[in-house]
Amino acid sequence: MTEPRLIEISPVTRVEGHGKVTIHLDRDNRVAEARLHIVEFRGFERFIRGRLLWEVPVIVQRLCGICPVSHHLAAAKAMDQIMGVDVLPPTAEKMRRLMHYGQVMQSHVLHFFHLSAPDLLFGFGAPAERRNIFEVIRQNPELGRRAVLMRQFGQEIIEATAGKKIHGTGAIPGGINRNLPIATRDRLLARVGEMEAWAMDALALARTYTLDHADLIRDFASFPSSHLSIVRKEDGALDLYHGAMRAIDATGAAIFDGLDYRDYHKVLVEDVRSWSYMKFPFIADLGPDDGWYRVGPLSRMNTASFIDTPLAGAAHRELRAVTGGAPNNATLTTHWARMIEVVHCVEKIAELLHDPDLQGTDLVAKGDRRAEGIGVIEAPRGNLIHHYRVDENDQVTFCNLIVSTTHNNEGMNRAVKDVAVRYLSGQDRITEGMLNHVEVAIRAYDPCLSCATHALGQMPLQVELFDATGALIDRAQRGA
């Protein structure tokens, strides 16, 4: 008789950076269940109530220290709606776009070089003491130098548009609070050529890795799923800042397309499960079992019809060719997709820096107040939804946030289970290398829960192995 097995989920106090994987084995030491537990108690949806609407973009960006710009801009876009502004002055929109491209670039570079490069360069089962950015720098100083300087460039773009590298104040309801001085523009332009070259090298690295390890990647946390993002409304091009919602199924067929993101709540439902504090969004028409989907760089490669910058556009076509144009569902291909987006961001940054609209002085638009606003953006980790209602006194009465990691909840759980079954099933002892395989699968999604590990790859991850009687066989833990 199988003993009842109960996994206790202990909430962790950090909003981000803490995860727990639980793996249940049956009597034959085979994986019966594997789950990624994220106790992502943000609390922002509640304590933002009562605050004044113009404070919101500044407050909610504190959700994250890695991609605060995404929350800043998603909230600002929602507040634009509340201020009755549907079209920003060109200077405002382009300054925000510049900020966002700088943000996506630095976040992706951080993830690829600082977090994932140790796995990719040294192997998933390499000794733990080698799997960190310092070893990358030691073995390849030039690569490490570029990692630091590319992040610096992205952060300086953010500083130029938001006033600070982290947690600035650039976007305000209806516009932006600054333009780009000529001197700042020229300082950034002087470096953009080098950034483009380095981005292309990073893209080549990710592409080569993916193609050279095709056998591994084909089977590692690879499973069919739907994909969701916003794309440019007019032509379906990749657009990280604004667009219409598009969802496709595992075959590439549209589930919905051209959807005004202000209607997101008509197509998405958030499911609650007893074992996780994070909700499970799904596409309403498909139901909770079949309606889950993935978001993020790989999903965007699948949903976007094309990329409108030449270098990233060509890379996108090459990635799509690997699967013959069908959606690519191999989790680890996300690294390649991520580097395509870095190239795209640098190309867009160069394009914008040459645009005289950035020196314009019409910064804020006004309109007729509305009671509700929804802002959606493609954050580095995927689609991000901010939804607010505001009363006649300018105070927030309702807030709903669906962050990328939440969209990817089911996908990450499937990835964890896939890797657990493949690498742990039948084992009676967990090695550190096995543990890292689970981490590699989670890490490919660059979830917010891994924020705390970004510096040294020390994800505070705990894996517990139970036998069929529910007894704890082994536990491996790091960095808690």
Add this chain to the structure above:
Amino acid sequence: MSDAFAFTIDGVEVPARPGQTIMEAADAAGIYIPRLCDHEGLRHQGGCRVCTVKAGGRSVAACTQPAAPGLTVDSETLHIQAMRRDLVEMLFHEGNHLCPICEASGNCELQAMAYRLGMTEPTRFPWLEPCRPVDASHPDIALDTNRCISCGRCIRASQDVDGKGVFGYVGRGIHRRVAVNGPDLAHTDAAVTDFAMSDEVCPVGCILRKGVGFSVPIGERDFDHKLIGQDIEDRHK
């Protein structure tokens, strides 16, 4: 002027006229004495005590104590600096001063004073953590009294300059705080054109003119590039 006299602040001779306070004479001489409740154009109150100096060996508020011939004033001693830092730190503990999300950040005199006095992190006293609802009832003005430091500048501005009585103190002792003269701000005669509502009167992010928010970029705010009091010190450079 025949009645003019001199006294010293930290050993520096300062000219003064009869009727001038220590702070007024110091300001005129380009010597900054820290202050929060005092504001040019408002009557002196001597409430916050951040301007405390030793005058003739006694602790006095420089904003209310008259200068006197031959008076010896100590202002920037280590002891007085530490005491001022304690006073400012206690103000942080009394309210909810979340600088990272406050629109007054960069223009806030409390924040600027903390930087000037070397207080970077309030850690030593119990947090009172007030929980006061934001009063956003007025169409043009919002009040977040969680950030109020009870300096009373708005009370004096409303009464003495605007000829109104929008604000007043209620409660006693530690419970004393600034309140509006009505159930909420919308039910007072407050107007956005009042001097009391101007951004120079409230030293913190308590009285907010609606819609201003974060429209001034980082780098262009009052204290982004200079210390509080530096304008006074620069007068005689």
